[in-house]
Amino acid sequence: MLLVYIVNQIIFRILPILLLFSAFPGFSAAGDTQDVFWVYTRDRYNRAVLAEPLEVPDGENPYQFIAEYKGYPDYFIRREDDVTFLAEKADAGVVPILCLHKISREEDYALTPDRFRNLLRYVDRNGWYLVSDLQYLQGDFSRVPTGLKPIVMGSDDASHGTLTYQTRGDRQYGRVKRLFGKPLIDKDSMVAILEKYVKREEGRINFTFYVSFDGIPFRQLDGYENPGFPYRGIPVIAEKIKYLDENFFIGIHSQSHPYVWDLGINGFAEDIMKGWEQLDEYAGGEAKSLHTMAYPYGVRSFNLDLRNALSSLNRSGKYLDGAFDFDNKLAPPPGNPGDNFDVSRFNVDNKHWDRLIRTLDGADAVTARREIIWEVDSKRLPRSRYSLGASPTDEILVLVRRDSGSSE
Numbered sequence: 001m002l003l004v005y006i007v008n009q010i011i012f013r014i015l016p017i018l019l020l021f022s023a024f025p026g027f028s029a030a031g032d033t034q035d036v037f038w039v040y041t042r043d044r045y046n047r048a049v050l051a052e053p054l055e056v057p058d059g060e061n062p063y064q065f066i067a068e069y070k071g072y073p074d075y076f077i078r079r080e081d082d083v084t085f086l087a088e089k090a091d092a093g094v095v096p097i098l099c100l101h102k103i104s105r106e107e108d109y110a111l112t113p114d115r116f117r118n119l120l121r122y123v124d125r126n127g128w129y130l131v132s133d134l135q136y137l138q139g140d141f142s143r144v145p146t147g148l149k150p151i152v153m154g155s156d157d158a159s160h161g162t163l164t165y166q167t168r169g170d171r172q173y174g175r176v177k178r179l180f181g182k183p184l185i186d187k188d189s190m191v192a193i194l195e196k197y198v199k200r201e202e203g204r205i206n207f208t209f210y211v212s213f214d215g216i217p218f219r220q221l222d223g224y225e226n227p228g229f230p231y232r233g234i235p236v237i238a239e240k241i242k243y244l245d246e247n248f249f250i251g252i253h254s255q256s257h258p259y260v261w262d263l264g265i266n267g268f269a270e271d272i273m274k275g276w277e278q279l280d281e282y283a284g285g286e287a288k289s290l291h292t293m294a295y296p297y298g299v300r301s302f303n304l305d306l307r308n309a310l311s312s313l314n315r316s317g318k319y320l321d322g323a324f325d326f327d328n329k330l331a332p333p334p335g336n337p338g339d340n341f342d343v344s345r346f347n348v349d350n351k352h353w354d355r356l357i358r359t360l361d362g363a364d365a366v367t368a369r370r371e372i373i374w375e376v377d378s379k380r381l382p383r384s385r386y387s388l389g390a391s392p393t394d395e396i397l398v399l400v401r402r403d404s405g406s407s408e
Protein backbone atom coordinates (compact mmCIF):
# COMPACT_ATOMS: atom_id res chain seq x y z
CA MET A 1 0.00 0.00 0.00
CA LEU A 2 2.74 2.39 0.97
CA LEU A 3 4.57 1.74 -2.31
CA VAL A 4 1.42 2.43 -4.35
CA TYR A 5 0.94 5.65 -2.37
CA ILE A 6 4.50 6.82 -3.12
CA VAL A 7 4.23 5.98 -6.83
CA ASN A 8 0.92 7.82 -7.00
CA GLN A 9 2.41 10.85 -5.31
CA ILE A 10 5.22 10.91 -7.88
CA ILE A 11 2.96 10.50 -10.90
CA PHE A 12 0.13 12.85 -9.84
CA ARG A 13 1.84 15.50 -7.75
CA ILE A 14 5.59 15.75 -8.20
CA LEU A 15 5.89 14.99 -11.91
CA PRO A 16 3.31 17.61 -13.01
CA ILE A 17 5.13 20.25 -10.98
CA LEU A 18 8.46 19.32 -12.59
CA LEU A 19 6.89 19.40 -16.06
CA LEU A 20 5.22 22.73 -15.33
CA PHE A 21 8.50 24.28 -14.23
CA SER A 22 10.50 22.94 -17.16
CA ALA A 23 7.96 24.53 -19.54
CA PHE A 24 9.12 27.96 -18.37
CA PRO A 25 12.65 28.74 -19.55
CA GLY A 26 13.36 30.84 -16.47
CA PHE A 27 12.88 27.88 -14.16
CA SER A 28 14.78 25.21 -16.08
CA ALA A 29 17.86 23.75 -14.49
CA ALA A 30 20.15 24.90 -17.33
CA GLY A 31 19.15 28.55 -16.91
CA ASP A 32 17.70 30.88 -19.58
CA THR A 33 17.41 29.14 -22.94
CA GLN A 34 16.44 32.20 -24.96
CA ASP A 35 18.91 33.40 -27.64
CA VAL A 36 18.89 37.17 -28.11
CA PHE A 37 20.12 39.38 -30.95
CA TRP A 38 21.36 42.86 -30.06
CA VAL A 39 22.11 45.62 -32.56
CA TYR A 40 25.61 47.01 -32.11
CA THR A 41 25.10 50.75 -32.46
CA ARG A 42 25.96 54.10 -30.89
CA ASP A 43 24.01 56.11 -28.34
CA ARG A 44 23.46 59.87 -28.49
CA TYR A 45 26.84 60.46 -26.86
CA ASN A 46 28.39 58.38 -29.65
CA ARG A 47 29.27 55.56 -27.28
CA ALA A 48 29.13 51.99 -28.57
CA VAL A 49 26.08 50.25 -27.12
CA LEU A 50 23.90 47.20 -27.64
CA ALA A 51 20.29 48.10 -28.37
CA GLU A 52 16.98 46.77 -29.69
CA PRO A 53 17.05 43.23 -28.24
CA LEU A 54 15.31 40.67 -30.39
CA GLU A 55 14.47 37.34 -28.77
CA VAL A 56 14.76 34.21 -30.88
CA PRO A 57 11.65 32.05 -30.40
CA ASP A 58 12.39 28.89 -28.45
CA GLY A 59 13.76 26.03 -30.47
CA GLU A 60 14.41 28.08 -33.61
CA ASN A 61 17.80 28.32 -35.31
CA PRO A 62 18.80 31.95 -34.65
CA TYR A 63 20.42 32.39 -38.08
CA GLN A 64 17.35 31.05 -39.88
CA PHE A 65 15.21 33.28 -37.67
CA ILE A 66 17.16 36.49 -38.34
CA ALA A 67 17.23 35.81 -42.10
CA GLU A 68 13.43 35.49 -42.09
CA TYR A 69 13.06 38.49 -39.78
CA LYS A 70 15.13 40.60 -42.19
CA GLY A 71 13.07 39.39 -45.13
CA TYR A 72 15.82 37.48 -46.92
CA PRO A 73 14.21 35.03 -49.38
CA ASP A 74 17.26 32.80 -48.99
CA TYR A 75 20.70 33.28 -47.51
CA PHE A 76 24.34 32.22 -47.59
CA ILE A 77 26.38 31.71 -44.43
CA ARG A 78 30.13 32.03 -44.07
CA ARG A 79 31.90 31.68 -40.73
CA GLU A 80 35.20 33.21 -39.64
CA ASP A 81 35.87 31.98 -36.10
CA ASP A 82 33.13 33.47 -33.89
CA VAL A 83 31.89 35.86 -36.59
CA THR A 84 29.22 34.83 -39.07
CA PHE A 85 28.51 36.61 -42.34
CA LEU A 86 24.88 36.02 -43.29
CA ALA A 87 24.26 37.32 -46.81
CA GLU A 88 20.98 37.60 -48.67
CA LYS A 89 20.46 35.47 -51.76
CA ALA A 90 18.27 37.93 -53.62
CA ASP A 91 15.57 36.48 -55.88
CA ALA A 92 15.17 39.59 -58.02
CA GLY A 93 17.57 41.79 -60.00
CA VAL A 94 20.53 40.97 -62.24
CA VAL A 95 24.27 40.43 -61.86
CA PRO A 96 26.51 41.62 -64.72
CA ILE A 97 29.15 39.07 -65.68
CA LEU A 98 31.53 40.81 -68.06
CA CYS A 99 33.50 38.96 -70.72
CA LEU A 100 36.67 40.63 -72.00
CA HIS A 101 39.16 39.33 -74.53
CA LYS A 102 42.26 41.24 -75.66
CA ILE A 103 43.83 44.53 -74.64
CA SER A 104 44.39 46.37 -77.92
CA ARG A 105 43.00 49.08 -80.19
CA GLU A 106 40.98 46.68 -82.35
CA GLU A 107 37.24 47.35 -82.43
CA ASP A 108 35.98 43.82 -81.80
CA TYR A 109 36.82 41.68 -78.76
CA ALA A 110 39.40 44.16 -77.52
CA LEU A 111 39.60 47.06 -75.08
CA THR A 112 42.29 49.74 -75.04
CA PRO A 113 44.31 49.87 -71.82
CA ASP A 114 42.79 53.28 -71.02
CA ARG A 115 39.26 51.96 -71.45
CA PHE A 116 40.06 49.04 -69.17
CA ARG A 117 41.36 51.49 -66.53
CA ASN A 118 38.21 53.56 -66.98
CA LEU A 119 36.04 50.49 -66.58
CA LEU A 120 37.70 49.59 -63.27
CA ARG A 121 37.40 53.19 -62.04
CA TYR A 122 33.76 53.28 -63.13
CA VAL A 123 33.08 50.04 -61.24
CA ASP A 124 34.73 51.41 -58.11
CA ARG A 125 32.96 54.79 -58.19
CA ASN A 126 29.47 53.61 -59.03
CA GLY A 127 28.79 51.22 -56.18
CA TRP A 128 29.87 47.94 -57.79
CA TYR A 129 31.91 45.27 -56.03
CA LEU A 130 33.95 42.62 -57.86
CA VAL A 131 33.09 39.06 -56.85
CA SER A 132 34.62 35.93 -58.39
CA ASP A 133 32.71 33.80 -60.89
CA LEU A 134 32.82 30.98 -58.31
CA GLN A 135 31.27 33.17 -55.59
CA TYR A 136 28.48 34.03 -58.02
CA LEU A 137 27.82 30.35 -58.75
CA GLN A 138 27.80 29.54 -55.05
CA GLY A 139 25.45 32.42 -54.28
CA ASP A 140 28.13 33.71 -51.91
CA PHE A 141 27.94 37.51 -51.65
CA SER A 142 29.05 37.39 -48.01
CA ARG A 143 32.08 39.56 -48.75
CA VAL A 144 30.06 42.30 -50.47
CA PRO A 145 29.31 45.18 -48.08
CA THR A 146 25.61 46.04 -47.70
CA GLY A 147 24.49 48.45 -50.41
CA LEU A 148 27.07 47.53 -53.05
CA LYS A 149 26.25 45.75 -56.32
CA PRO A 150 28.06 42.49 -57.17
CA ILE A 151 29.71 42.34 -60.60
CA VAL A 152 31.86 39.57 -62.13
CA MET A 153 34.69 39.93 -64.66
CA GLY A 154 36.93 37.67 -66.66
CA SER A 155 38.72 37.37 -69.98
CA ASP A 156 38.71 34.59 -72.56
CA ASP A 157 41.47 33.03 -74.70
CA ALA A 158 44.65 34.20 -72.84
CA SER A 159 45.22 36.38 -75.88
CA HIS A 160 47.19 39.57 -76.59
CA GLY A 161 47.56 41.98 -73.70
CA THR A 162 46.20 39.78 -70.94
CA LEU A 163 49.47 38.91 -69.19
CA THR A 164 52.37 40.37 -71.16
CA TYR A 165 55.95 40.64 -69.95
CA GLN A 166 58.39 43.25 -71.24
CA THR A 167 60.81 41.74 -73.78
CA ARG A 168 64.03 42.52 -75.59
CA GLY A 169 63.07 42.75 -79.23
CA ASP A 170 60.03 40.95 -80.58
CA ARG A 171 57.16 40.66 -78.14
CA GLN A 172 56.34 37.06 -79.03
CA TYR A 173 59.78 35.58 -79.63
CA GLY A 174 62.07 37.94 -77.66
CA ARG A 175 63.52 37.16 -74.23
CA VAL A 176 61.63 38.44 -71.20
CA LYS A 177 63.26 41.29 -69.27
CA ARG A 178 63.85 40.36 -65.64
CA LEU A 179 64.95 41.98 -62.42
CA PHE A 180 66.53 39.54 -59.93
CA GLY A 181 64.87 36.75 -61.92
CA LYS A 182 61.40 38.29 -61.71
CA PRO A 183 59.77 39.15 -65.05
CA LEU A 184 58.88 42.80 -65.67
CA ILE A 185 55.23 43.14 -66.55
CA ASP A 186 53.92 45.38 -69.34
CA LYS A 187 52.09 48.24 -67.56
CA ASP A 188 49.33 48.17 -70.17
CA SER A 189 48.53 44.49 -69.78
CA MET A 190 45.30 43.38 -68.10
CA VAL A 191 47.04 41.86 -65.07
CA ALA A 192 49.12 45.00 -64.39
CA ILE A 193 46.04 47.23 -64.63
CA LEU A 194 43.99 44.94 -62.37
CA GLU A 195 46.77 44.88 -59.77
CA LYS A 196 46.87 48.66 -59.77
CA TYR A 197 43.11 49.31 -59.56
CA VAL A 198 41.52 46.38 -57.74
CA LYS A 199 41.88 45.48 -54.05
CA ARG A 200 42.80 41.91 -53.25
CA GLU A 201 40.40 39.74 -51.31
CA GLU A 202 42.08 37.02 -49.26
CA GLY A 203 45.20 37.37 -51.39
CA ARG A 204 43.48 37.24 -54.77
CA ILE A 205 41.92 39.58 -57.27
CA ASN A 206 38.44 38.47 -58.29
CA PHE A 207 39.00 38.09 -62.03
CA THR A 208 39.08 34.83 -64.00
CA PHE A 209 41.34 34.03 -66.95
CA TYR A 210 39.67 31.37 -69.14
CA VAL A 211 42.62 29.88 -70.99
CA SER A 212 42.50 28.03 -74.33
CA PHE A 213 45.37 26.47 -76.28
CA ASP A 214 44.41 27.29 -79.87
CA GLY A 215 47.23 29.88 -79.90
CA ILE A 216 50.31 30.35 -77.71
CA PRO A 217 48.68 31.22 -74.34
CA PHE A 218 49.48 34.88 -73.57
CA ARG A 219 51.27 35.05 -76.96
CA GLN A 220 54.85 34.97 -75.63
CA LEU A 221 57.64 32.36 -75.84
CA ASP A 222 60.58 34.02 -73.99
CA GLY A 223 63.07 32.69 -76.55
CA TYR A 224 61.67 29.14 -76.45
CA GLU A 225 61.16 27.40 -79.77
CA ASN A 226 57.51 27.28 -80.78
CA PRO A 227 56.42 23.63 -80.39
CA GLY A 228 53.12 24.25 -82.22
CA PHE A 229 49.62 23.24 -81.10
CA PRO A 230 48.78 22.48 -78.28
CA TYR A 231 51.76 24.47 -76.96
CA ARG A 232 52.87 22.08 -74.23
CA GLY A 233 55.94 22.47 -72.04
CA ILE A 234 56.73 26.15 -72.64
CA PRO A 235 58.45 27.44 -69.44
CA VAL A 236 57.17 31.04 -69.59
CA ILE A 237 53.58 29.76 -69.90
CA ALA A 238 54.05 27.62 -66.80
CA GLU A 239 55.39 30.69 -65.00
CA LYS A 240 52.33 32.75 -66.00
CA ILE A 241 49.77 30.06 -65.21
CA LYS A 242 51.30 29.59 -61.76
CA TYR A 243 51.23 33.35 -61.19
CA LEU A 244 47.57 33.63 -62.18
CA ASP A 245 46.66 30.55 -60.16
CA GLU A 246 48.04 32.18 -57.02
CA ASN A 247 46.89 35.75 -57.57
CA PHE A 248 43.71 35.50 -59.69
CA PHE A 249 41.44 32.66 -60.89
CA ILE A 250 42.00 30.25 -63.78
CA GLY A 251 39.14 28.89 -65.84
CA ILE A 252 38.95 26.33 -68.66
CA HIS A 253 38.24 27.59 -72.18
CA SER A 254 38.89 24.22 -73.90
CA GLN A 255 42.05 23.06 -75.64
CA SER A 256 41.35 23.75 -79.33
CA HIS A 257 38.61 26.40 -78.94
CA PRO A 258 35.81 24.58 -80.81
CA TYR A 259 32.17 25.60 -80.99
CA VAL A 260 30.36 23.03 -78.84
CA TRP A 261 27.82 21.98 -81.51
CA ASP A 262 30.52 21.48 -84.18
CA LEU A 263 32.05 18.68 -82.08
CA GLY A 264 28.94 17.32 -80.43
CA ILE A 265 28.62 16.77 -76.70
CA ASN A 266 31.18 13.97 -76.25
CA GLY A 267 33.82 15.50 -78.48
CA PHE A 268 33.38 18.86 -76.80
CA ALA A 269 33.56 17.40 -73.29
CA GLU A 270 36.78 15.65 -74.32
CA ASP A 271 38.28 18.94 -75.55
CA ILE A 272 37.30 20.62 -72.25
CA MET A 273 38.99 17.77 -70.37
CA LYS A 274 42.18 18.17 -72.42
CA GLY A 275 42.21 21.89 -71.65
CA TRP A 276 41.74 21.12 -67.95
CA GLU A 277 44.59 18.56 -67.92
CA GLN A 278 46.90 20.99 -69.63
CA LEU A 279 46.11 23.78 -67.16
CA ASP A 280 46.78 21.42 -64.24
CA GLU A 281 50.02 20.34 -65.89
CA TYR A 282 51.16 23.95 -66.36
CA ALA A 283 50.17 24.81 -62.77
CA GLY A 284 52.51 22.08 -61.57
CA GLY A 285 49.99 19.35 -60.73
CA GLU A 286 46.73 21.07 -59.87
CA ALA A 287 45.44 24.54 -60.72
CA LYS A 288 43.97 25.29 -57.29
CA SER A 289 41.95 28.34 -58.37
CA LEU A 290 40.29 26.42 -61.22
CA HIS A 291 36.55 25.79 -60.66
CA THR A 292 34.77 26.99 -63.80
CA MET A 293 34.77 27.00 -67.61
CA ALA A 294 33.59 29.27 -70.42
CA TYR A 295 32.19 28.02 -73.75
CA PRO A 296 34.17 29.19 -76.79
CA TYR A 297 31.74 31.33 -78.88
CA GLY A 298 29.01 30.71 -76.27
CA VAL A 299 26.60 27.79 -76.18
CA ARG A 300 23.27 28.98 -77.70
CA SER A 301 21.06 25.86 -77.51
CA PHE A 302 21.96 24.52 -74.09
CA ASN A 303 20.42 21.20 -73.05
CA LEU A 304 20.49 18.71 -70.19
CA ASP A 305 22.67 16.18 -72.01
CA LEU A 306 25.37 18.81 -72.34
CA ARG A 307 24.94 19.78 -68.69
CA ASN A 308 25.25 16.15 -67.58
CA ALA A 309 28.37 15.60 -69.68
CA LEU A 310 30.16 18.70 -68.36
CA SER A 311 29.03 18.44 -64.75
CA SER A 312 30.26 14.85 -64.54
CA LEU A 313 33.79 15.68 -65.75
CA ASN A 314 36.27 15.45 -62.89
CA ARG A 315 39.97 15.30 -62.09
CA SER A 316 40.75 13.21 -58.99
CA GLY A 317 37.25 13.79 -57.65
CA LYS A 318 37.18 17.54 -58.31
CA TYR A 319 34.19 18.70 -60.38
CA LEU A 320 33.40 22.00 -62.12
CA ASP A 321 31.03 24.41 -60.40
CA GLY A 322 29.60 25.83 -63.61
CA ALA A 323 30.05 27.07 -67.18
CA PHE A 324 29.66 30.52 -68.74
CA ASP A 325 27.88 31.45 -71.95
CA PHE A 326 28.56 34.44 -74.21
CA ASP A 327 25.09 35.76 -75.01
CA ASN A 328 25.17 39.46 -74.11
CA LYS A 329 22.70 39.11 -71.26
CA LEU A 330 23.04 39.94 -67.58
CA ALA A 331 22.94 36.96 -65.24
CA PRO A 332 20.07 36.12 -62.85
CA PRO A 333 20.18 36.73 -59.07
CA PRO A 334 21.61 34.00 -56.80
CA GLY A 335 18.24 33.31 -55.15
CA ASN A 336 16.58 32.60 -58.49
CA PRO A 337 19.40 31.15 -60.61
CA GLY A 338 19.15 29.47 -63.94
CA ASP A 339 21.35 26.49 -64.76
CA ASN A 340 24.92 26.77 -63.37
CA PHE A 341 26.22 25.35 -66.64
CA ASP A 342 24.51 28.00 -68.79
CA VAL A 343 25.28 31.36 -67.17
CA SER A 344 24.94 34.55 -69.22
CA ARG A 345 27.88 36.86 -69.87
CA PHE A 346 28.00 40.32 -71.41
CA ASN A 347 30.53 41.21 -74.13
CA VAL A 348 32.93 44.09 -73.46
CA ASP A 349 34.87 45.66 -76.34
CA ASN A 350 35.78 49.00 -77.93
CA LYS A 351 32.99 48.80 -80.47
CA HIS A 352 30.29 48.44 -77.81
CA TRP A 353 31.79 50.61 -75.09
CA ASP A 354 28.87 53.05 -74.89
CA ARG A 355 26.37 50.23 -74.80
CA LEU A 356 28.28 48.67 -71.89
CA ILE A 357 28.14 51.81 -69.76
CA ARG A 358 24.46 52.39 -70.67
CA THR A 359 23.65 48.79 -69.72
CA LEU A 360 25.47 48.99 -66.38
CA ASP A 361 23.90 52.40 -65.57
CA GLY A 362 20.42 51.11 -66.34
CA ALA A 363 20.71 47.64 -64.86
CA ASP A 364 18.26 46.59 -62.16
CA ALA A 365 21.25 45.17 -60.32
CA VAL A 366 21.19 43.02 -57.21
CA THR A 367 22.16 45.17 -54.22
CA ALA A 368 23.88 43.16 -51.53
CA ARG A 369 22.57 42.93 -47.96
CA ARG A 370 24.32 41.12 -45.16
CA GLU A 371 24.37 40.82 -41.37
CA ILE A 372 27.63 40.49 -39.50
CA ILE A 373 26.88 38.43 -36.41
CA TRP A 374 29.21 38.08 -33.45
CA GLU A 375 28.22 35.10 -31.33
CA VAL A 376 28.97 35.17 -27.60
CA ASP A 377 27.85 33.46 -24.36
CA SER A 378 27.03 36.59 -22.42
CA LYS A 379 26.05 40.12 -23.37
CA ARG A 380 29.04 42.32 -24.16
CA LEU A 381 30.25 44.81 -26.71
CA PRO A 382 32.01 43.36 -29.73
CA ARG A 383 35.42 44.15 -30.97
CA SER A 384 35.65 47.15 -33.29
CA ARG A 385 33.62 47.26 -36.52
CA TYR A 386 36.89 47.23 -38.41
CA SER A 387 38.18 44.02 -36.84
CA LEU A 388 34.85 42.33 -37.62
CA GLY A 389 35.38 43.09 -41.30
CA ALA A 390 32.45 45.50 -41.46
CA SER A 391 32.09 48.46 -43.75
CA PRO A 392 30.13 51.53 -42.58
CA THR A 393 26.90 50.34 -44.22
CA ASP A 394 26.90 46.87 -42.65
CA GLU A 395 24.71 46.02 -39.67
CA ILE A 396 26.47 44.31 -36.80
CA LEU A 397 24.49 42.05 -34.50
CA VAL A 398 25.62 40.44 -31.27
CA LEU A 399 24.02 37.06 -30.73
CA VAL A 400 23.96 36.04 -27.08
CA ARG A 401 23.50 32.26 -26.89
CA ARG A 402 22.01 30.93 -23.68
CA ASP A 403 22.06 27.22 -24.46
CA SER A 404 25.66 27.04 -25.46
CA GLY A 405 26.17 23.79 -23.54
CA SER A 406 27.72 25.28 -20.42
CA SER A 407 27.22 22.71 -17.66
CA GLU A 408 26.51 24.74 -14.54
Ligand SMILES: [Zn+2]
Pocket (backbone or CB within 6 Å): 156, 157, 212, 253, 257, 295, 296, 297
Ligand atom coordinates in the same frame (compact mmCIF):
# COMPACT_ATOMS: atom_id res chain seq x y z
ZN1 LIG B 1 37.25 32.30 -76.82
